[in-house]
Structure formats: C-alpha cells, structure tokens
Amino acid sequence: MPSAVTPPARSAVPAPRLPGLPGASPAGAGRDPFFDNAKYLAIVLVGLGHAWEPLTHSSRAALALYLTVYAFHMPAFILISGYFSRDFDLSPAKVKRLVTGVAVPYLVFEVAYTYFQHWAEDAPPEPITLLNPWYLNWFLAALFVWRLTTPIWQNLRWAIPVSFAIAILAALSPEIGNDLDLQRVLQFLPFFVIGLHLEPHHFKLVQRRGLRIAAVPVFASAIAVAYWAAPRMNSSWFYHNDSVQELAAPLWAAPVMQLAMFACAAVLIVCFLAWVPRRTVWFTALGAGTLYGFLLHGFLIKLSRWWEWYDAYAWIREPVGGVVVTLLAAVGMTALCTAPVRRVFRFAVEPRMEWAFRKRP
Numbered sequence: 001m002p003s004a005v006t007p008p009a010r011s012a013v014p015a016p017r018l019p020g021l022p023g024a025s026p027a028g029a030g031r032d033p034f035f036d037n038a039k040y041l042a043i044v045l046v047g048l049g050h051a052w053e054p055l056t057h058s059s060r061a062a063l064a065l066y067l068t069v070y071a072f073h074m075p076a077f078i079l080i081s082g083y084f085s086r087d088f089d090l091s092p093a094k095v096k097r098l099v100t101g102v103a104v105p106y107l108v109f110e111v112a113y114t115y116f117q118h119w120a121e122d123a124p125p126e127p128i129t130l131l132n133p134w135y136l137n138w139f140l141a142a143l144f145v146w147r148l149t150t151p152i153w154q155n156l157r158w159a160i161p162v163s164f165a166i167a168i169l170a171a172l173s174p175e176i177g178n179d180l181d182l183q184r185v186l187q188f189l190p191f192f193v194i195g196l197h198l199e200p201h202h203f204k205l206v207q208r209r210g211l212r213i214a215a216v217p218v219f220a221s222a223i224a225v226a227y228w229a230a231p232r233m234n235s236s237w238f239y240h241n242d243s244v245q246e247l248a249a250p251l252w253a254a255p256v257m258q259l260a261m262f263a264c265a266a267v268l269i270v271c272f273l274a275w276v277p278r279r280t281v282w283f284t285a286l287g288a289g290t291l292y293g294f295l296l297h298g299f300l301i302k303l304s305r306w307w308e309w310y311d312a313y314a315w316i317r318e319p320v321g322g323v324v325v326t327l328l329a330a331v332g333m334t335a336l337c338t339a340p341v342r343r344v345f346r347f348a349v350e351p352r353m354e355w356a357f358r359k360r361p
Helices: 033-057 060-070 073-083 092-121 135-148 150-155 159-171 179-187 189-196 200-205 209-229 253-275 284-306 319-336 339-349
Strands: none
Touching (some): 033 073, 033 253, 060 209, 073 253, 092 284, 135 150, 159 179, 209 253, 284 319
C-alpha cells in the first residue's frame, strides 16, 4: 500500500463520500455501485456473525464460519470507511457532517439501547455513560476518533507503520480501559489508515477474473483452518477489544497476533472484494442504508438473547436451524437497509439539525 499523503488526483475518486457511511452525501450523488455492493454484503456478514454466535456453543461448523467472517468483515467495512474519509478536514461543512452523522447518532443510540434493555428485561435502566459505548456504538465512537485524526494520518510520513505500532502498543496496554472502547479504536486503526491511503486503481486490481477464481479455494482453506482452530483458539482475538494480558497470553503474542490477524484479514478482504459485483444489481441501492442496518439490528440481536429465542426450540441448534437463522438474518438485515426504514429512522441516524449550526456566507 502506498504511504503517500492525500493523493493529488482527487477527481479520480468514484464517490467523495459514500452513502450509508456517516458523513455520506445524499443518495444518488456520485455513487459507485461497486462500493455500495461491498458495503451491503459486508453489513449482511455483520448480521450473520451476530446471528450465528449462539450456535457456536454447540456446533464446531458454525464456529468455523463465525471465525472466518469475524476475521475480515469489520476490517473490510473499516477500510472502506477510511477510503471514503479521504476528503475529511476540519472545514465547517465536514465538522457539521461529523456531528450529525456520527456524534448525534452515538448519543441517540446510547440512550435508546439503554432504555430498550430496561424495557426488554424489565429491570432498572443502567446509568447512561457517554464514555462506555453500548454494544454496537463502539463503531461510531471509533469512527469519530478516526475521522478527527484523519489530517494527521494524511500528513504523517510513515502513517501506516505508525498505525501498526499504535495497534501493537494498545494490545500491550491493559490500563487503557473501556473509555470509548479505545482498545478497539486503536487495534482496528491500521485498517482505517490504509483505507485513507488507497486509490481507485487499488480496487480495480482486485476485480480481475483470475482473482475471483482464486478466491474460492482461499475461502475454502480459511474455513478449513477455522474449523481446525475452533477448539484451540480464543475467539476474543478477533474482537480486538482486549489486551494480551486480559487474554492470558504472553507479551510477545501482541505483535505476532496483531500482524497475523492483519495478514489473514487482508487476504480475505481481497478475496471478498474480488467477489463483489462491479455493476448495479438488485441490492446496490441498499448500500445507502448500511449504517441503519448496523445500528438497528442490534435491537433484534439483543432481544434474541434476552428473550432466549435460540432456546425456544431444539431444532434451532440443528443444521436446519442454522440455515433458517442464516436466512432470517440476511433477510432482516436487508430489510433494515431499505428506503422505507431509512425514512422512518433518518431523524436518529442522519438528522439534519440545521438549527444547531451557524450559517456561513
């Protein structure tokens, strides 16, 4: 990956801001179907991973699929987020978008998730804290920090190596604590920084037919390795929210595992992007609603745990149950990305808030 600062050929970027990511432009403005397709497929994988988690306790095959997906789905989403953050600066328009598209949804969903748990579990509501992201809100907290530091990563000479050094040091620092989920913010940082330094031709490289064919045995091998590793490996490594001390691992495991996990994610991201359609297909328009799907599906996932849906019927733990759960998760995530859902929840995910900002000439 190039380590140069912001590339001069800005006009070559297919879409300066990607709809569906915080800070996105209105639907239909400069859209590239490849990236909308990639975002939709990545967010479906996020939903599948969360839906599969209860099945992993009784099925080694489900755990293998779960580990394979977790190896690359959020890194892919973060890398694309970084790519479409390349034009971020501290101009009034960009700051406004950061506030309305990231900070405000973070506040809204912190409150919403807290009181939803209070209703679902019929228990006293937990204290609302802005520094401890509730469940999926960690991504908004991370994106806020990453976006604010974008000018640094665009001007630093060795931005990518420095981001890796920070990720490794974070993995060695249990005293970081849980504020803003900083472990995840720092350990996932390299994917965002690499995304900032990618150019359009890098994505064209992964769209070759030969690479699409090669991706099949690569993914098959990844699933086979995950099946072997499932009973031997702590899946918490894939979450990037713990230090090596908290994972009861030696200090040398921090650089080894960080680099190994990155290499695994990089290979699978390339294979994933190789499969992404380059043309407009039936789900392309859903790429504009991925943030809606991400934030809203958390309510269903948590409800399935609190109300013990997976324990309601024994067949859910059987292979046929896994198929049904997979189909329901894919359909549910797709529905949450549709235009009607976006219209209903736009006030929370993409509020206008013109009244909150000073008008400038």
